[in-house]
Amino acid sequence: WRTPVRVHVETERCQGHGVCVVTAPALFEFQDDGKAVAAARELAPADLDGARAAEASCPELAIVIEGK
Numbered sequence: 001w002r003t004p005v006r007v008h009v010e011t012e013r014c015q016g017h018g019v020c021v022v023t024a025p026a027l028f029e030f031q032d033d034g035k036a037v038a039a040a041r042e043l044a045p046a047d048l049d050g051a052r053a054a055e056a057s058c059p060e061l062a063i064v065i066e067g068k
């Protein structure tokens with residue numbers, strides 16, 4: 001049994017630093033309000049390094065990986 005892995009941005013924490021967008025552009029983009037949003041899809045194995053790198057580098061600890 002395998003839990004789907006997803007990543008999301010805690011909007012209340014995000015201050016728009018953009019490290020995630022630079023680190024993993026396939027997974028994160030800016031919304032009109034200057035905060036980041038993560039791809040809603042289930043992460044593929046190839047996405048995991050980028051998701052983890054973004055999670056580790058967000059200064060606001062706003063990035064959460066679920067199901068890992």
Ligand code: F3S
Nearest residue numbers: 014015018019020058
């Ligand atoms: Fe926001 Fe962190 Fe990305 S503050 S823009 S989620 S690096």
